[in-house]
Amino acid sequence: MNQTADVIVVGAGVVGCSVAYYLASSGAKVALVEREAIGSGASAHATGSLSILGAEFSPGASFELALAGYRQFIDLVPSLESETGANLLYQRRASLRLALDEDEVVLIKAMMEWQQQSARIRWIDGDEVRRIEPRLSPDIRGAANEDESAQLDSYRLNLA
Incomplete structure (x- = not known):
């Protein structure tokens, strides 16, 4: 499978997902890469x-x-x-x-x-x-x- 992206965002915590969302909203083709499930790191356990x-x-x-x-x-x-x-x-x-x-x-x-x-x-x-x-x-x-x-x-x- 051949895929291209304008931007690669590494990490799908709150910050990574926010960055990916706003980049995509502005027209960028974004690839969001996460080792585990979305929000499974610090973002899932923060207060x-x-x-x-x-x-x-x-x-x-x-x-x-x-x-x-x-x-x-x-x-x-x-x-x-x-x-x-x-x-x-x-x-x-x-x-x-x-x-x-x-x-x-x-x-x-x-x-x-x-x-x-x-x-x-x-x-x-x-x-x-x-x-x-x-x-x-x-x-x-x-x-x-x-x-x-x-x-x-x-x-x-x-x-x-």
Whole structure:
């Protein structure tokens, strides 16, 4: 069998399938190559948590790109569900980035200083954290609270 493709995408996880979908939508002839079943790797086992709250981001263009992509994805969910018939189990949820000691308080507050310029993030003290979730440790000093987070079923997303 003789087949040709304009682009070969290796890996059929969430990222690989998304890249293949958008390339094909723009007219490219795409071959998607996966060693196992679609979405059988990390994408099938991920928590599906969508949040811009975290120390893994750094100030500047990378954070702004992540934030724009996150907000664009939120707008994409209804059309993706409509187009594919998949229920992604998408839910908006608040996120907490917990500080267990003074070093983490300093780290999280420093992160918040620049993230607050682009996202709704606020500091809450330990008592308020425990009002939100009473089962948390009394040792928690506080948390960054962000209300733009969401969660979905990452395996369903991959199959969509």
